[in-house]
Structure formats: C-alpha cells, structure tokens
Amino acid sequence: MKAYHTRAAIAITALALPLAAAFAQSGDGGFTVAETGRSYASLQAAVDAVGNTRATIRIAPGNYRQCAVQEAGVIVYEAAEPGTVTLAGRACEGKAALVLRGTGAEIRGLTFTGISVPDGNGAGIRLEAGSLNVAYARFENSEQGILSAADPAMRVYITRSTFSGLGTCENSAGCAHSLYIGDIGALTVRESRFERGTGGHYLKARATEVTIEGNSFDDANGRTTNYMIDLPAGSRGRIADNWFVQGRDKENYSAFIALGAEDILHPSDGLQVVNNEARFVPGLKRNSVFLADWTGERVVMQGNRLAAGLKQYEAR
Structure with missing residues (x-):
C-alpha cells in the first residue's frame, strides 16, 4: 500500500511540474490571459487587459x-486546477467578488467565500449585463451566491456547482438568497447542490423560462430558511428529477416550491413539475405543500414522490 501511494505521489508531482513551470515563465502574477501568455498580479489588471475582446483568464x-x-x-474565468482557486472576503463596488457587465462571462472551477457588504447583498457574482455560464463552482458562507439584474436578453446557465451557507433576511435591502435571478429570459440550473441555507430562499428567480433539473436541495442544516424554489413572477419550463429535504429550522415551511406569489410577469401555463422526490428530515412530522400556486394556470405535476404530510399541490 505504501508503494502504491509513493508511486501515485510521484505521478501527481510529475503532472504538476509542467503547470507550475508554465506559471513561473508567464510573468509575475497568478492571473494569466491564455491568448497572450501575459500574467498579472491582480485579477482587475487581467480583466482590463482583455478589454472588449474574447479571452480566458487562467488563475x-x-x-x-x-x-x-x-x-x-467575453471572459472565461478559469481555475488552472479546478477547486484550488478561492476569491475570498472582497467585494468590488460594494456588490460582489465579480461584477459582470460585459457581453458575457463563464466561471469554471472557482470558489467564492466570505462576501458581505453593508446592504446585505454581498455576492460571489453580481450579473448586471450579458449572459453567464457557471460550472464546477462553489459559493459559500456569504450573503448571496449569485445575484442578477433584470434584462430579458440575459441567459444564465449553471451546472455542477454548490451553494452552501448563504442567504439572510436581516438587512435593510431585504432578503438575500442562495441564488437570486431577476427578470431575465432564461435560467438553467442542473446537477447542482443547495444546502445549509442561512435565510431567504435557496433559489429565487423571475426568469421567463426555467429549467431546474437533477439538483439537490438539502435543508437539513438550514437556519431560518424559506422556500426551496421561489418563482414569484410566474415561469414556464421544467422542474424535474430534483431531490428535496426540508429541515426543522424554517421561517416559512408552508411550501417547498412557490409559483406566482408576487407580481405575475410571465405565463406559467404548462410548467412541468415532474419526477421529483421530496421529504422532511428524519423524525420531523409536519404538514406542508410541495407546490403552492398563486397563478391559477395549468401546471403539469406527475411522478413526484412525496413523504407523508406533504400535499402535492395547493392553489393560494
């Protein structure tokens, strides 16, 4: 067994050497624009160097x-080794670690942690313009994971990412949520994990169309949380193949998913809520509703596996 570990360590070291050498040769900083090979001491300097072009910043x-x-x-922000890059505790413009208002951005393998600002909306990412793709990212122990502006031209796609220890309703700007998407054209969230919320909702979105598939919403260790999914303006699309568990410490446990609870901006006719599994933490007995609907429109619900005490649908 020791020989195996030794060989593995040698192999890993050998693989890491070319990467380390590449950074040593590229310049005097950890932020390298892949297309030019130039590196910079600060992320902002690398972003400024890209300007109005398309490039990858490898960190x-x-x-x-x-x-x-x-x-x-259009900038790709990419960890040279996924999971080894953290942007911690700093927010630009009193908003977020990354404030995005270019044509587009993509985040690959970064962690955002410890982001807080005076108004309580500190986020890993603040999307103000353009479209956004996020993959293999972590958002943790902040007031908010991602917060977007309202723009029908925006598209947000998130996959294989984690939102943990996020949300608050204790500040003057209102509630912050693990993921808070404004009135945009389309939101897709796939194969991602939401857990350990600290207030607000896990996923709140006013998008015209949503695709929320294959995610886990684990509220077992949540504190003073609300809905797992809140679509307050109405949405079409698909909520499918997700796993939900509701915890004990809730500010509002009356529903897992809420549809149209605020000003209704979009039709919801034909929204599919299918093949999901939902339950309470072990030992907890209470009554709740899987989907609470304020729209009165036709929602397709089938194949959902629900625990005792959990009603599938309720018009409100």
Whole structure:
C-alpha cells in the first residue's frame, strides 16, 4: 500500500511540474490571459487587459483577497486546477467578488467565500449585463451566491456547482438568497447542490423560462430558511428529477416550491413539475405543500414522490 501511494505521489508531482513551470515563465502574477501568455498580479489588471475582446483568464492555485469589475468583452474565468482557486472576503463596488457587465462571462472551477457588504447583498457574482455560464463552482458562507439584474436578453446557465451557507433576511435591502435571478429570459440550473441555507430562499428567480433539473436541495442544516424554489413572477419550463429535504429550522415551511406569489410577469401555463422526490428530515412530522400556486394556470405535476404530510399541490 505504501508503494502504491509513493508511486501515485510521484505521478501527481510529475503532472504538476509542467503547470507550475508554465506559471513561473508567464510573468509575475497568478492571473494569466491564455491568448497572450501575459500574467498579472491582480485579477482587475487581467480583466482590463482583455478589454472588449474574447479571452480566458487562467488563475493559479491560491486564496485571493481580490475582486474585479468586467465592463466589456467575453471572459472565461478559469481555475488552472479546478477547486484550488478561492476569491475570498472582497467585494468590488460594494456588490460582489465579480461584477459582470460585459457581453458575457463563464466561471469554471472557482470558489467564492466570505462576501458581505453593508446592504446585505454581498455576492460571489453580481450579473448586471450579458449572459453567464457557471460550472464546477462553489459559493459559500456569504450573503448571496449569485445575484442578477433584470434584462430579458440575459441567459444564465449553471451546472455542477454548490451553494452552501448563504442567504439572510436581516438587512435593510431585504432578503438575500442562495441564488437570486431577476427578470431575465432564461435560467438553467442542473446537477447542482443547495444546502445549509442561512435565510431567504435557496433559489429565487423571475426568469421567463426555467429549467431546474437533477439538483439537490438539502435543508437539513438550514437556519431560518424559506422556500426551496421561489418563482414569484410566474415561469414556464421544467422542474424535474430534483431531490428535496426540508429541515426543522424554517421561517416559512408552508411550501417547498412557490409559483406566482408576487407580481405575475410571465405565463406559467404548462410548467412541468415532474419526477421529483421530496421529504422532511428524519423524525420531523409536519404538514406542508410541495407546490403552492398563486397563478391559477395549468401546471403539469406527475411522478413526484412525496413523504407523508406533504400535499402535492395547493392553489393560494
């Protein structure tokens, strides 16, 4: 067994050497623009160097107390080694670690942690313009994971990411949520995990169309949380193949999913809520509703596996 571990360590070291050498040769900083090979000491300097073009900023392993504002272009923010890059504790413009208002952005393998601001809306990402793709990212122990503006042209796609220890309703700006998406064209969230919420909803979105598939919403260790999914303006699309568990410490346990609870901006006719599994933490007995609906429109519900005490649908 020791020989195996030794060989594995040698192999890993050998693989890591070319990567380390590449960064040593690229310049004096951990933020490298892949297309030019130039590196920068700060993330903002790398973003400014990209300007109104399309480029990838590859980030060396490390814990960075930095933030950046993207004003133009299409930028991929990529960890050179997924899971080894953290943007911690710094928010630009009193908003987020990354404030995005270019043409588009993609996040690959980054962790955002410890983001808080005076108004209580500190986020890993604040999307103000353009479209956004997120993959293999972690958002943790902050007031909010991702917060977006309202723009029908926006598209947000999130996959294989984790939202943990997020949300609050204790500040003047109202509630912050693990994921808070405004009135945009479309939101897709797939194969991601929401857990350990600290207030607000796990996923709140006013998007015209939603695709929420194959995710886990684990509220077992949540504190003063509300809905798992809140679509307050109405939405079409599909909520399918997700796993939900509701915890004990809830500010509002009356429903797992809420549809149309605020001003209704979009039709919900034909929304599919199918093949999900929902239950309470072990030992907890209470009554709740899987989908609470304020729209009165036709919602397709089938194949959902619900625990005792959980009503499938309720018009409100």
